Amino acid sequence: MKPAPFVRHVPRTLQQALAMLSQLAGQDGRILAGGQSLVPIMAFRLAKPAHLIDINEVEGLDRLDSDGKALTIGARVRHAAFHGPVVDNPLAALLTYVARHIAHYPIRMRGTFCGSLAHADPASEWCLTTATLGATMIARSTRGTREIAAKDFFDGIMSTALAEDELLAEVRLPLLAADAKFGFNEFSRRAGDFAMASSLVAYRVVDSKIAEARVGVGGAEPSPRRIAEAEAALNGQPPGDAAFRAAALAASDAVDPLEDHQTNAEYRRDLVRVVVRRALEHSLQ
Amino acid sequence: MTEKIALTLTINGHAHAIAVEARRTLADAIREDCGQTGTHIGCEHGICGACTVIVNGEPVRSCLMFAVQAEGKKIRTVEGLADGDTLHAMQQAFMDHHGLQCGFCTPGFLMLAVGVLEREPDISDGDLLDVLSSNLCRCTGYQNIIKAVRAAAAEMRKRCV
Numbered sequence: 001m002k003p004a005p006f007v008r009h010v011p012r013t014l015q016q017a018l019a020m021l022s023q024l025a026g027q028d029g030r031i032l033a034g035g036q037s038l039v040p041i042m043a044f045r046l047a048k049p050a051h052l053i054d055i056n057e058v059e060g061l062d063r064l065d066s067d068g069k070a071l072t073i074g075a076r077v078r079h080a081a082f083h084g085p086v087v088d089n090p091l092a093a094l095l096t097y098v099a100r101h102i103a104h105y106p107i108r109m110r111g112t113f114c115g116s117l118a119h120a121d122p123a124s125e126w127c128l129t130t131a132t133l134g135a136t137m138i139a140r141s142t143r144g145t146r147e148i149a150a151k152d153f154f155d156g157i158m159s160t161a162l163a164e165d166e167l168l169a170e171v172r173l174p175l176l177a178a179d180a181k182f183g184f185n186e187f188s189r190r191a192g193d194f195a196m197a198s199s200l201v202a203y204r205v206v207d208s209k210i211a212e213a214r215v216g217v218g219g220a221e222p223s224p225r226r227i228a229e230a231e232a233a234l235n236g237q238p239p240g241d242a243a244f245r246a247a248a249l250a251a252s253d254a255v256d257p258l259e260d261h262q263t264n265a266e267y268r269r270d271l272v273r274v275v276v277r278r279a280l281e282h283s284l285q
Numbered sequence: 286m287t288e289k290i291a292l293t294l295t296i297n298g299h300a301h302a303i304a305v306e307a308r309r310t311l312a313d314a315i316r317e318d319c320g321q322t323g324t325h326i327g328c329e330h331g332i333c334g335a336c337t338v339i340v341n342g343e344p345v346r347s348c349l350m351f352a353v354q355a356e357g358k359k360i361r362t363v364e365g366l367a368d369g370d371t372l373h374a375m376q377q378a379f380m381d382h383h384g385l386q387c388g389f390c391t392p393g394f395l396m397l398a399v400g401v402l403e404r405e406p407d408i409s410d411g412d413l414l415d416v417l418s419s420n421l422c423r424c425t426g427y428q429n430i431i432k433a434v435r436a437a438a439a440e441m442r443k444r445c446v
């Protein structure tokens with residue numbers, strides 16, 4: 001249970017970090033952010049990176065601010081930054097509510113928002129959040145800067161569109177409409193465990209009817225995504241039990257569930273129905 | 286590759302000059318290199334919380350940090366809680382409420398609870414319960430740990446005003 005030897009590199013500026021990554025990525029070099037996924041994996045020797053580029057000292061990557069349209073979250077922003085409100089918008093309450101479902105308090109003190117996205121666990125709450133709300137990922141390397149839409153970023157279990165020499169420098173999360181409603185629910189067997197299924201929903205109510213519905217499902221498929229069928233079942237309907245049940249059913253029909261040693265597809269499909277309905281019910285509380 | 290790096294760790298106000306490989310976890314360095322064996326190691330992969338210490342005011346899993354990352358930071362471990370012969374309110378509460386049996390998990394729970402309450406003295410009972418779910422105890426069944434931490438929280442709040 002001890003990590004294999006590696007060489008640690010400590011860049012102070014983004015330029016240094018990108019130069020090191022460009023040079024070392026081909027020699028089994030990796031970014032070390034919060035270490036809350038990477039260090040356990042190294043302890044199990046599932047990963048034995050030869051070089052770690054520790055970005056915890058890089059200035060500027062702790063950016064967490066809004067330009068009135070989107071919230072920018074830099075690569076050093078920890079999960080715990082969202083324990084309280086970060087912006088004057090309904091997005092703040094959404095992030096606070098979701099954050100408390102990630103792992104445990106001491107892990108949230110170190111784990112980073114961007115690290116979760118780069119790690120891309122299918123059940124990650126932040127992956128679900130960015131996929132549902134349509135975030136833009138800002139990937140940087142010595143070759144330049146790329147903007148990647150969340151729907152193109154996640155590429156299956158623990159796999160993303162990032163090239164090996166690219167740093168996920170920041171993420172832009174669009175702010176919600178001032179009257180937006182949101183709801184979140186996840187199911188796991190023990191507090192702090194990765195969810196077996198999770199759902200995040202957001203919508204507006206216009207003339208007593210649901211509009212601009214977003215229904216995201218995480219943990220059930222290799223990557224979290226919006227479920228168009230469930231959104232169609234909501235838009236134009238009055239918020240309430242009938243629409244919520246219809247949307248939940250549509251979501252469970254639409255997913256292609258993962259199976260593992262604990263669960264079969266049928267069980268996970270049923271969980272999807274439950275978490276989507278509960279997330280929608282939560283949106284009315 | 287297995288080159289040792291010289292660094293100084295500041296634990297409970299004492300400087301420890303050590304030389305460790307980059308892969309040395311903070312938990313191992315605290316115990317093996319600095320001789321502070323109050324911090325325990327259970328799972329070595331972030332699940333159990335036995336290794337919880339406070340780094341620059343933040344309760345963290347010391348098995349998920351490398352020692353080299355803690356250079357220049359203020360590390361607090363269970364050895365630093367008591368003031369001479371006077372136990373910290375949290376330690377006293379664990380005794381009074383039978384919050385420990387074998388004691389293996391206790392240093393981690395103490396540092397977790399003290400770390401969180403120093404940051405958020407007015408944390409709600411519900412949130413405190415959620416915080417305590419961070420660490421594992423195989424003996425007590427948790428109820429007495431919860432009682433102890435709630436009692437100490439009230440005591441710590443009193444001392445603040």
Ligand SMILES: Cc1cc2nc3c(=O)[nH]c(=O)nc-3n(C[C@H](O)[C@H](O)[C@H](O)COP(=O)(O)OP(=O)(O)OC[C@H]3O[C@@H](n4cnc5c(N)ncnc54)[C@H](O)[C@@H]3O)c2cc1C
Nearest residue numbers: 031033034035036037038103111112115116118124168331
């Ligand atoms: C007991 C336990 C329970 C957990 N439960 C949950 C949970 O319920 N939900 C959840 O979402 N997570 C959970 N986690 C994981 C935690 O949220 C991690 O913090 C997160 O997955 C990774 O972020 P990190 O900053 O710690 O990244 P690291 O561990 O440092 O890195 C993870 C991977 O991402 C890469 N990487 C990191 N940052 C960047 C970047 N900016 N650009 C490019 N690559 C990068 C690294 O090279 C590495 O491959 C849990 C962890 C533990 C130990």
Ligand code: FES
Nearest residue numbers: 327328329334348
């Ligand atoms: S030893 Fe660190 S969490 Fe178990």
Ligand code: FES
Nearest residue numbers: 386387422423424
């Ligand atoms: S008292 Fe024995 S593990 Fe907690």
